[in-house]
Amino acid sequence: MDLPLTGEPVALDLLNTLGNSPDGPVDHLTTVDALRAWLRAQAPRLPQPGADLTDADLVAVLDLREIVGTVVDHLRRGAEPPAPALRALSGADRLAPPYRTLSWEDNRLVVSAGRAGDYRSTLVATLAGAAIDLLSGPIASVRGCEGPGCRMLFLPAHPRRRWCSPELCGNRVRVARYYQRHK
Numbered sequence: 529m530d531l532p533l534t535g536e537p538v539a540l541d542l543l544n545t546l547g548n549s550p551d552g553p554v555d556h557l558t559t560v561d562a563l564r565a566w567l568r569a570q571a572p573r574l575p576q577p578g579a580d581l582t583d584a585d586l587v588a589v590l591d592l593r594e595i596v597g598t599v600v601d602h603l604r605r606g607a608e609p610p611a612p613a614l615r616a617l618s619g620a621d622r623l624a625p626p627y628r629t630l631s632w633e634d635n636r637l638v639v640s641a642g643r644a645g646d647y648r649s650t651l652v653a654t655l656a657g658a659a660i661d662l663l664s665g666p667i668a669s670v671r672g673c674e675g676p677g678c679r680m681l682f683l684p685a686h687p688r689r690r691w692c693s694p695e696l697c698g699n700r701v702r703v704a705r706y707y708q709r710h711k
């Protein structure tokens with residue numbers, strides 16, 4: 529099982545679990561084990577599950593991924609997102625209210641953020657909150673990979689970034705160009 533790319537804002541990482549392989553589109557979140565592996569790769573940005581991660585947790589994450597995908601897709605095209613998707617995303621954010629905890633460590637004040645609720649609510653609400661941060665923040669800077677057929681999204685730290693990953697798409701395109709030239 530290949531892990532999807534991670535390291536973008538968590539809402540984009542979630543959408544990018546619908547990724548690509550040399551054989552075409554792949555969904556990296558088809559099983560509970562796959563979800564567990566993805567969550568582990570997202571530590572400490574997302575709450576980590578216990579042993580009892582369930583199909584219902586997976587379904588909840590996939591539902592949210594679809595909603596976030598719909599809203600991101602509309603905003604990137606400058607279109608009005610469907611009202612039910614906005615309602616669903618707002619509702620997901622409300623599932624587990626955010627709180628902050630203050631502590632004193634190494635001679636300074638440390639603020640840590642969390643969400644109050646059961647694991648599934650906490651996870652879905654954290655993902656929804658991350659999506660809202662993206663949608664109300666840097667959404668206009670989100671770019672799609674220029675690799676042929678690639679559907680990955682990223683937030684370029686460098687204005688010239690064109691690929692989801694230089695190893696995956698950058699190389700694929702360079703190799704294709706090379707063969708084009710030497711045909």
Ligand SMILES: [Zn+2]
Pocket residue numbers: 673674675678679680691692693696697
């Ligand atoms: Zn790509």
